[in-house]
Amino acid sequence: MIEMKMHFFLRPTPVEAVPRLAAALGIPPDGLFFKRDDLMGLAGGGNKVRKLEIMMADAVRRGARVLVTTGAQQSNHARLTAAAGARLGMHVILVLAGERPEKLTGNLLLDQILGAEFVFAGTSDTETIAAELATERDAFRIPFGGTNALSAEAYRQAGVELLEQVPDLGSVTVAVGSGGTMAGLVAAIGAERVRGVDSGALKDARAAVARLIDEMGFASGALRIDEEQVGAGYEYLTEAAREAIDLTARMEGIILDPTYTGRAMAGLISAARHHRLPEGTAVFLHTGGLPGLFGNEQIQS
Ligand SMILES: *Cc1c(COP(=O)(O)O)cnc(C)c1O
Secondary structure, three states, X not given: OOOOOOOOOOOOOOEEEOHHHHHHOOOOOOOEEEEEOOOOOOXXXXXXXXXXXXXXXXXXXXXXXXXXXXXXXXXXXXXXXXXXXXXXXXXXXXXXXXXXXXXXXXXXXXXXXXOOEEEEOEOOOHHHHHHHHHHHOOOEEOOHHHOOOOXXXXXXXXXXXXXXXXXXXXXXXXXXXXXXXXXXXXXXXXXXXEXXXXXXXXXXXXXXXXXXXXXXXXXXXXXXXXXXXXXXXXXXXXXXXXXXXXXXXXXXXXXXXXXXXXXXXXXXXXXXXXXXXXXXXXXXXXXXXXXXXXXXOOOOO
């Protein structure tokens, strides 16, 4: 029998200099790097791949045949759960907020290509529906954003990986959604050098990240989270994110997404302009999300 392929990407993910973007932000050309967690071998890549490796190993151990998870319509996590399920031969049910749109775009199109089953929650609570389906269909439940204290370990390991690649790390900037990515990084690197940028996915990102770090058995310390980039709310594109996407594309030929990495870069730009970046090499964690760009009507107009 062919062994199940439980490694979803090649590690370490690359770290590369972005000298033209650095210059545009008033940072020395060798002072700013991207860690490319958007470059991974599973359906478009992104930070959920690391977390899913751990979650899927757990699902396999428990003999799961069906998976269920929740998300927004353009959820990168839902798309990557569909991909991970496909790779392991499991059926994937995605419980997504709102009504089924006429046309499947962005992540939704990829979900369908990957063979996932859609359940559109309408105005009902996606988590309630997922809990019911988990019982009815004997499905293994993957939490919102693929985040819990178990899977956040993936980003503790990524933090260790980053410190090996960038020993003089001054700061790493990361978007915060469900909080698992930031929590894991803080566990490895400490609160001082991890700069979270809140996307507005949760009501209280700070509390969620602190709780995860605590559940992992680490001390959270004083978390650095920029709450200024949420704007009108998670689902709304901000002017600062649009500018950050354009600047990064035009300086480096690298594409960010409107929900997470666009906001995170807007936070980094603001910190650089206000001279609030700590000494040492600045790293931007590119957490993926490109398909979301093709499912976002606001950026298309
Ligand atoms: C989910 C996501 C994040 C946030 O990660 P969390 O671990 O949920 O905080 C950041 N960037 C992208 C592109 C994402 O899809």
